[in-house]
Amino acid sequence: MMYPIGDVARRTGLSVSAIRFYADAGVVEPSGHTGAGYRLYDIEAVARLEMVRTLRELGAGLAEIRRLLDGRTTLRELASAHLDVVEREASRLRARRAVLRALVRGPGGVEQAALVHRLVSLSDEERERLVEEFWADVSEGLEENPRFVADLNAVAPRLPDEPTPEQLDAWIELATLVSDPEVRRAVREDLNARFADGVGQLLVSPAAWESYARAEPLLRDAVAAQQAGVDPDSACGRELGERYLRWLGGMFGTAFEGVGSRREVAEGLSRLEPEVLADMEREARGHADGDPYERYRYLVQVVEGTLEAHHAELAGYAAAFTWLARALDPGGVGGRG
Structure with a gap:
């Protein structure tokens, strides 16, 4: 027809x-x-x-x-070629939207607009180099603990191929943060005050990092037991409590054998959960207290989309600390509540 x-x-x-x-x-x-x-x-x-x-x-x-x-x-070849073009254009549009959102949110002239656009347009390699330069600067004075410095450098953002507007906004703020000389100075002074000497230096020493690694299986077992509803005052609970005391004794070079020392450890563990939950709530608000180091860690999690999973993991550990406290002192502070 x-x-x-x-x-x-x-x-x-x-x-x-x-x-x-x-x-x-x-x-x-x-x-x-x-x-x-x-x-x-x-x-x-x-x-x-x-x-x-x-x-x-x-x-x-x-x-x-x-x-x-x-x-x-073929249609597949034609569609594939155009998909590449569309995805590149979509990426450019997302970047433009992030720049415009950043400019609408805060005051700034032509120079600020140019800076924000440059930060959004950085390649993966340029982003990594920017963060590496930041940590090389702020970790000055901490060279005696290379493992700790390496761990700091590992907290680097990985922007997804298709970031959300929130992830792009977080990247702009993060890149601006690490580029600011005053922020770098503040973070460097804060890290040195915390970890350059004294107890802080011991807590990030190579021996301490090895000890933390040995504690990971124990904590995972405690989290699993708590989430499975295992009674802290059971054989399993008591065994995990003893493992924790042996680990703690090995870390500090002492034994926790008496009732008084066990109760003291239990009291310390029972205080951890409310502290961790308060820190999580503060982090969920974006660390509005002005601590640039904590703000950096928060922004990295937003950029990578890991904030919710990280909080879930922390909540599991926090509950396990309380569970271990009850395992160590069933009738005392750890056993109440």
């Missing part, structure tokens, strides 16, 4: 002039003509015109469509 051009226009949604244009351009030629010279199209030609319309709406050019219709390329 042959269709006149008016019917073809109604079937395909193309205008009569567009159908004539595609015929004259050699993309989809008429299947025949009436005696009066009017164009006619068979069902196959109508289907080709519908494909042309779809491909044009997706941004394909006439030359590409000709190659497809002539069998010189």
Whole structure:
């Protein structure tokens, strides 16, 4: 069956002039003509015109469509090429949106706009280099504990291929933060005050890191027991409590054998859960207390999309600390509440 051009226009949604244009351009030629010279199209030609319309709406050019219709390329190849283009354009649009959102939120002139645009447009390698330079600067004075410095450097953001607006906003703030000389100075002074000497230095020493690694299986077992509803005053609870005391004794070079020392350890553990939960609540608000180091860690988690999972893990450890306190002192502070 042959269709006149008016019917073809109604079937395909193309205008009569567009159908004539595609015929004259050699993309989809008429299947025949009436005696009066009017164009006619068979069902196959109508289907080709519908494909042309779809491909044009997706941004394909006439030359590409000709190659497809002539069998010189496949629909998959054409779609793949255009998908790459669309994804690059979508990435550029997300970056522009992030820049505009940042400029709308706060005051800033042309220089601020240029800075924000540059930060959003950084490649993965440039982002990594920016963060590496930040940690190389702020870890000055902590060289005696290379494991600790390496751990600090490991807290680097990895922006997803398709970040959300919130992730892009967090990256802009984070990149601005690590580029600020005053922030670098404040973080360097804070880290040195905490960990350059004294007890803080011991807590991040290589021996301490090895001890923390040995504690990980114990804590995982305590989390699993607490979440499974195991009674702290059971054989399992008492065994895990003893493991914890042995680990703690090994770390500090002492034994926790008497009732008084066990109760003291239990009291310390029972205080951890409310402290951890308070820290999580403060972190969920974005660390509004002005601590740039904590703000950095928060922003990294937002950029990577790990904040919720990290909080769930911390909540599990916090509950396990309370569970261990009850295992160590069932009838005392750890056993109440």
